[in-house]
Amino acid sequence: MIRIEPRVAPGRLMTLGVPVLSAVIALVLACIPLLFAGANIATAYAEMARGVFGSVFSFTEVLTRATPLIFTGLAATLAFRAKLWNIGAEGQLYLGAMAAVAVGTGLFDLPGVLLMPLIIGFGAAAGAAGMAVPAVLKTRFGADEVVTTLLLNFIILIFVQMMLEGALKDPMSLGWPQSSPILDQGMLPQLIPRTRVHAGLIIALLAAVVAQFMLARSVWGFRLRAVGENAAAARHAGIGVNRSLMSVALISGALAGLAGVSEVAGLKGYLTADLSPGFGYTGIVVAMLAGLSPIGVVVSALFIASVFVGADSMSRAMGVSSYLADLVVSMSLLCVLIGGFFARYRITSTKPVQGAAS
Amino acid sequence: MTQQKILSLNRLSKQFGTVVANDAVDLDLHKGEVLALLGENGAGKTTLMNMLFGHYLPDSGSIDVAGEDGVMQPLALGHPQAALRAGIGMVHQHFTLAENLSALDNILLGSEKLKSLRRDRARLRARVEGIMARSGLTAPLDELVGKLSVGERQRVEILKALFRDARILVLDEPTAVLTPQEADTLFENIGMMTKDGLSVIFISHKLREVLAFSSRIAVLRHGVKVGEMATSDADQKAIARMMVGADTPEASREIIAPGAPVLKMKGVSLKGQSDRDTLTDVSLTVHANEIVGIAGVSGNGQSALAAALSGMRHPDSGTITVEGVDVTRAEPLAMIRAHVGRIPEDRHHDGMVGAMSVAENMVIERLWDDEFQSRGFLKNEAIASHAERLSKAYDVRGPGIEAKAQLLSGGNIQKLILARVFEQNPRLILANQPVRGLDMGAAEEVRRRLLEARDGGAGVMLISEDLDEILGLADRILVIHSGEVHEIMTRDRSQIGLMMAGEPA
Numbered sequence: 001m002i003r004i005e006p007r008v009a010p011g012r013l014m015t016l017g018v019p020v021l022s023a024v025i026a027l028v029l030a031c032i033p034l035l036f037a038g039a040n041i042a043t044a045y046a047e048m049a050r051g052v053f054g055s056v057f058s059f060t061e062v063l064t065r066a067t068p069l070i071f072t073g074l075a076a077t078l079a080f081r082a083k084l085w086n087i088g089a090e091g092q093l094y095l096g097a098m099a100a101v102a103v104g105t106g107l108f109d110l111p112g113v114l115l116m117p118l119i120i121g122f123g124a125a126a127g128a129a130g131m132a133v134p135a136v137l138k139t140r141f142g143a144d145e146v147v148t149t150l151l152l153n154f155i156i157l158i159f160v161q162m163m164l165e166g167a168l169k170d171p172m173s174l175g176w177p178q179s180s181p182i183l184d185q186g187m188l189p190q191l192i193p194r195t196r197v198h199a200g201l202i203i204a205l206l207a208a209v210v211a212q213f214m215l216a217r218s219v220w221g222f223r224l225r226a227v228g229e230n231a232a233a234a235r236h237a238g239i240g241v242n243r244s245l246m247s248v249a250l251i252s253g254a255l256a257g258l259a260g261v262s263e264v265a266g267l268k269g270y271l272t273a274d275l276s277p278g279f280g281y282t283g284i285v286v287a288m289l290a291g292l293s294p295i296g297v298v299v300s301a302l303f304i305a306s307v308f309v310g311a312d313s314m315s316r317a318m319g320v321s322s323y324l325a326d327l328v329v330s331m332s333l334l335c336v337l338i339g340g341f342f343a344r345y346r347i348t349s350t351k352p353v354q355g356a357a358s
Numbered sequence: 359m360t361q362q363k364i365l366s367l368n369r370l371s372k373q374f375g376t377v378v379a380n381d382a383v384d385l386d387l388h389k390g391e392v393l394a395l396l397g398e399n400g401a402g403k404t405t406l407m408n409m410l411f412g413h414y415l416p417d418s419g420s421i422d423v424a425g426e427d428g429v430m431q432p433l434a435l436g437h438p439q440a441a442l443r444a445g446i447g448m449v450h451q452h453f454t455l456a457e458n459l460s461a462l463d464n465i466l467l468g469s470e471k472l473k474s475l476r477r478d479r480a481r482l483r484a485r486v487e488g489i490m491a492r493s494g495l496t497a498p499l500d501e502l503v504g505k506l507s508v509g510e511r512q513r514v515e516i517l518k519a520l521f522r523d524a525r526i527l528v529l530d531e532p533t534a535v536l537t538p539q540e541a542d543t544l545f546e547n548i549g550m551m552t553k554d555g556l557s558v559i560f561i562s563h564k565l566r567e568v569l570a571f572s573s574r575i576a577v578l579r580h581g582v583k584v585g586e587m588a589t590s591d592a593d594q595k596a597i598a599r600m601m602v603g604a605d606t607p608e609a610s611r612e613i614i615a616p617g618a619p620v621l622k623m624k625g626v627s628l629k630g631q632s633d634r635d636t637l638t639d640v641s642l643t644v645h646a647n648e649i650v651g652i653a654g655v656s657g658n659g660q661s662a663l664a665a666a667l668s669g670m671r672h673p674d675s676g677t678i679t680v681e682g683v684d685v686t687r688a689e690p691l692a693m694i695r696a697h698v699g700r701i702p703e704d705r706h707h708d709g710m711v712g713a714m715s716v717a718e719n720m721v722i723e724r725l726w727d728d729e730f731q732s733r734g735f736l737k738n739e740a741i742a743s744h745a746e747r748l749s750k751a752y753d754v755r756g757p758g759i760e761a762k763a764q765l766l767s768g769g770n771i772q773k774l775i776l777a778r779v780f781e782q783n784p785r786l787i788l789a790n791q792p793v794r795g796l797d798m799g800a801a802e803e804v805r806r807r808l809l810e811a812r813d814g815g816a817g818v819m820l821i822s823e824d825l826d827e828i829l830g831l832a833d834r835i836l837v838i839h840s841g842e843v844h845e846i847m848t849r850d851r852s853q854i855g856l857m858m859a860g861e862p863a
Contacts, residue, residue, distance in 0.1 A: 217738070219731050226722060229713040236668060236700070236708045237722040238691030 014343040019289050019296070022335030023303055030328045037320045044314055051313025052306045058313070060195035064267065066298075066305035067197075068093070068276070070204035071259035072283025073290060073297035074211055079252035081215065081292050082228040084245055088134065088149030089256035090280025091156035092127040096257025097264040098160055099126035101168060101271045104264075105180040112185035119186050119265050120203075120258065127257015128250040130156065135249030139242040153280070161273045170270065179271040188266040200262030204298075207255060211294035224248050256280060285333045304329055362389040362428060364557050365410075365446075365526055370419035372405055379405040380581045382419070387526065389424075392548060392558045394572035394589070396565075398601055398797040402581040403561045407528050411448045412438035423526070447519025448528040451535075453511050457504035461497050462486060465518045489520050492554055494547040508657065509540040513547075520551075527551075529560040533567060537655050538825060538855035545571040563601075565594055566826065577601055601798065611809060611831065617646030620786045620817035621667075626676030628662050635662045636841040637673070644786065644817040649808065651832025652821040652843070655858050659841035660821050661703070664790040667819070668700045669693035680786055694723050699784030701775055703791045703821075705768070709775045712764030716756060717745035719763045720778050752777035753803070769800030776807055787811055790821045805831060825854060 027045075034044050051058055072089045079086035086092075099122040104115065134152060137143035163169075164177040172180070188199040215221035226234040227244045235241045259279055264271050286304055290296030311325030365387040372380045380402045387393055397403045408414045410421060415436035422430040423444040434440040441448075455464050465486055474482070483499065490496055495513045503511060512532065519527055533541040548558055548571070562568050568575060568589070575592055577585040577600045585600040621644040628637040634657040644650045654660055665671040666678065669690035678686045680696045688696065702708035710719045721730050721741050730737050730744070745759040754773045756766040766774065772792070779787065789808060793801035808831065812818050822828050828835060829849060836843050837857040846857060 217736055219725050219734050219736060222718065222722075222725060222736060225714060226711045226718075230707070230711040232708050233711050234722075236670060236690055236702060238669075238689070238694045239722070239725070240689075240691070 015291055018339035018343050019291055019300065019336055022289065022339045023332050025335045026328050026332035027307075029331050030324060033324060033327060034320065039318050039320050044318060044320065047314040047317045048307075048310035051310040054313075056192075057195055058309065060192055060197045062302065062305045062309050063201055064196045064198070065309055066301040067201045067204050067266070068259040068263050068279040069282060069286050069301035069305055070201075070208060070298055071255050071262065072279050073286030073301050074204075074207055074283075074294055075252045075255035075259070076284045076287035077290065077292045077294055077297055078211060078215075078224070078248055078255070080228075080287060082224045082245060082248045083231070084135070084138075084228075084248055084252070085146045086131060086134075086149050086249070086252050086256075087146055087284065088131060088152050088280070089252075089259070089283050090276060090278065091149070091153035092130040092253045092256035093260040093263075093276050093280050094156050094160050095126040095130040095260065096123035097260030097271050097275055098163060098168070099123045099257070100261045100264045101179040101182060104182040104186040105270075106183060109183070110185075115183065115186040116188065116265075119182070120261055123257045123261030123265075124254035125257070127255070127260065128253040130257070131249045131253025132246075135246055139245055157273065160271070164271065164273055168271065177273060181270045182265050186265060187269065188262065196267060198262070198266035200258075200266035203258065203262065207258070208294045208298050215294065220244075220247065256283070259283075282329060285329055288333055289336050304332075362424070363387070363430065364389045364424045366422045366430070367406070367410065368420045368422065370406065370409055370416045370421070372402075372409060372414060372416050378581050380409070380416075383578070383581070383583050385576060385583065387557050387559060389557055390552045390555055391574060392552055392560065392572045394568040394575045395559055395561045395578065396563065396568055396575055396597065396601060397578035398563060401578040401601070403578055404530060405581075406578070407448065407530065407559070407561065409435070410441065410528065411446060412436055412441040442522060445523055445525035446528065447516075447522060447524030447526065449512065449515045449519060449530065449532065451530045453515050455503045455511060455514060457502065459503060460500050461503055461506065461510075461514045461517075462499040464503055464514055465499075465521050469522050486517065486521060489517060492550070493517075493520060494550045495520075508535045508655070509537075509544075512536070512544070516547075520556075525556060527556055527558045529558065531561055531563075533562070533564065534823070535656055537859045538851060539859055541567060564824075564826075565597060568597075569594060598798075611833075612813075613833070614647050614813065616648040616833065617815065619643045620646050620681055621819065622677075622679045623666075624677045626666060626673045626678060628666055628671060628673045630662050630671075635659065635665075637662045637666065637843075638841040640676070640841075640843045642836060642843055642845070644819050646785070646815050646817050647812055648833050649812050649818040649820055649831050651828035651835045652819060652838050653825055653828050653835055653854055653858055654821075654823065654838035656823050658838050658858075659843075660790065660823075660838060662841065663838065663843075664700075664703060664788060664821060667693070667698065667786075667788045668702070669698075691726070694782070695726075697782070697785040699779035699782060699787045699816075701772075701779055701787070701789045701792050703794075705771050705775055706764075710763045710771060713762055715760050716749070716754065716763050716766065716774060717741050717759040719774060720745045720748055720759075723778060724782070748774075748777040748781060752780075769796050772796055772800060772804060776804065780807060780811060783816075784811070785816055787816055787818045788821075789818060791823065792820070793822075793824075793827065825851060825858075 031041050034041055052062055053059060072093065075089045076086060100119045103122045104119040108115065108118065110118065134145045134148035137148055138145045161177065164179060168179045170178055170180040191197045191199060191201065223239050223244045226239055227241050231241050263275055268275065282304060286297055286300045289300040307328045308325045311322045314320060315322035363386055367383060367385040369382040369384060370380055371382050383406055395403050405414060409416045421433040421435065423433045424430050433444055462483060466482055470482060486499065495517055497510050497513045497517060503514060532544060536544065552558060569592060572589050575587055575589055575597065576583060577597060579601060623640055623642050626637055626640045630636045637659050652660065666673055669688045669692060672687045677684060680698055683696050685693060685696050706712065721744060724730055730741055742759060749759060752773045754770050754777060756770050763771065763774065792804045796804065808818055820828065820831055835854065836845050837854060839858060839860045844857065846854060848854065
């Protein structure tokens with residue numbers, strides 16, 4: 001007879017091992033579609049590795065790709081730690097990007113030292129505002145934030161498209177639905193010449209360190225963890241549950257907004273409706289793979305960015321579809337969810353004792 | 359009484375991880391006998407019965423049950439269906455009834471085909487009524503179970519087992535949810551049923567009822583059967599010693615004069631989602647140096663009373679003051695700062711954050727205190743030394759202060775909560791079922807601490823469903839029934855029991 005029994009305490013090895021093992025299994029499972037595509041497995045993975053580690057430039061591409069993922073991963077991590085299911089990072093990212101172009105494309109002609117913080121501040125605030133709506137609906141009326149944040153994504157994206165056809169449209173764009181470019185002095189500086197890595201990465205890394213510290217060492221982080229682990233006990237112990245949820249909602253939204261700022265003001269320079277290939281949703285995978293640890297988010301964002309960049313280069317070299325990357329990312333989420341189950345429970349099998357049934 | 363053996367458990371053992379729940383337990387049951395299975399929480403009573411009923415598979419050992427012909431046959435282990443077929447019926451502490459079906463449907467469901475449920479309804483009903491007449495168990499068959507009282511639901515559960523031709527009935531703590539009178543009726547009915555040939559095992563930790571109603575007693579401690587005797591030969595002290603393994607000093611209560619009022623509730627009404635969590639026009643006072651016991655059957659407004667005093671819910675009308683400060687609409691934090699110490703009923707759900715450390719759970723009510731934080735950052739050294747000190751002072755045993763609180767045993771979790779509450783020198787202590795589920799040692803510790811706090815000048819409100827508990831501790835007794843609280847002057851068990859059932863004094 002097979003039974004599922006909870007483990008007394010998941011070991012440290014388990015909490016670290018499960019995400020790593022999940023990533024490896026996801027990569028191995030990716031062999032199956034590769035075989036169907038008729039590719040040679042060894043060369044395919046070699047191409048992937050070369051796309052990531054092959055040159056300084058290719059590795060900086062990974063860093064560039066990881067930057068928005070760190071932001072959205074942190075946005076998911078903090079919210080999820082409080083059991084606030086913010087699925088709306090994608091929408092909040094676009095709100096942040098939109099705010100960045102709203103103030104950064106000529107509305108204020110300020111020197112860079114002022115304009116850059118202004119763009120960042122506005123972007124973060126816009127993202128926070130985007131998450132404030134579902135948070136108020138949840139704390140006041142009990143509306144399920146999974147539904148509201150998810151659906152807001154589509155509303156925001158359509159709003160962005162409308163703005164790109166209207167108020168924010170670049171008159172010089174020859175009809176393309178895109179915004180005016182951010183003023184040069186408002187752009188986040190490049191970190192390495194002739195690469196695309198920009199100062200957004202520094203902000204993202206700082207955010208991860210601060211988030212880690214605040215979670216572990218601040219009263220705010222204590223309250224947030226208590227609310228997430230047991231809201232009833234937290235309330236009984238005098239913690240303002242709704243206040244905690246509101247504050248983490250705003251910070252989560254702000255982080256997602258920063259992802260948009262960093263993409264617009266660090267990389268693209270202007271806003272289009274296809275700014276994000278789902279960074280908001282991938283951020284959820286990043287957070288889960290990181291076991292909801294802010295520092296872990298940096299590592300898992302780098303892994304997922306490598307998969308994307310590597311798959312891109314593999315598909316260019318071998319003619320295999322780069323959708324493989326999405327496959328690996330989603331499979332690693334599935335693996336980490338299944339792995340999480342095994343970290344918490346164990347399967348025991350016992351031999352049934354035979355007795356004559358009366 | 360015939361001494362025909364009907365069931366024998368042979369050297370049953372069961373281990374969970376490193377915990378030995380049952381170690382080679384032998385137990386026999388004879389026809390028409392009422393066997394009381396006594397033991398502290400965690401002694402292995404429920405595990406043993408779950409193995410009998412096929413919920414758990416024993417690691418070793420066997421079970422023999424007498425068939426219809428009286429010949430002992432081995433029972434297939436780990437199969438509830440086999441246990442049912444062999445005539446073993448179990449009534450769990452938490453009932454397994456469908457609230458939206460009638461009592462009759464609940465009895466019939468599962469043992470009859472759906473088709474015959476409609477076609478042969480009259481015949482089946484007659485059979486159930488026959489069982490009711492023979493056993494003395496009565497229940498309104500056509501009423502929805504959701505509308506029945508707890509006692510009636512329990513009778514429906516027993517009828518369900520009898521309808522399935524149970525010859526052995528296992529009752530897990532059957533009186534935990536009953537008034538003393540209801541409990542007496544239940545045991546009378548059990549008496550009638552055993553005359554009819556039924557054999558009963560009932561699990562309990564209440565010595566009084568065990569001595570009054572069983573014919574034989576078996577005592578478990580730490581998974582081992584430590585004693586077995588005919589009830590007529592039993593001695594209360596000796597059994598208690600067997601259960602605990604040593605004499606426990608009983609908390610002795612001196613009579614002291616109450617001081618000034620600490621808590622005043624005036625005309626407090628609180629409408630809940632059901633009658634079970636409603637308060638109606640409650641006025642009461644708790645003084646310093648006084649333990650006020652709130653006696654009542656579970657689900658009569660105790661949770662609403664506790665919620666109002668914890669700051670978890672707010673009254674619709676009336677006022678609550680603690681030492682003259684109005685706390686009618688106070689949130690939990692304001693209650694804490696008004697020096698109200700709260701020991702919640704459900705310590706796992708409301709009392710601690712299991713995934714956080716012991717040390718964190720010890721300061722969770724005092725995050726605002728400069729002792730543990732400065733400018734919004736935690737003082738980890740202060741938190742750790744505070745936890746070390748409290749663990750020692752309150753004897754909280756576990757894997758250490760950095761370990762997750764959920765790794766502590768129930769008794770140690772309660773000690774953690776006691777430490778957190780008493781450390782703040784509360785003026786009013788709300789203790790809601792503070793010893794429920796604790797072993798005797800931990801329960802005694804809780805009682806001692808409550809008395810100590812009372813002697814130190816605090817007012818204590820003790821909410822308990824265990825009348826003996828209240829009689830042992832309370833200086834003054836109030837009875838709660840249907841959300842109304844009445845003061846009583848008597849300390850007479852049966853008188854209080856009547857009031858708990860809603861009869862006027």
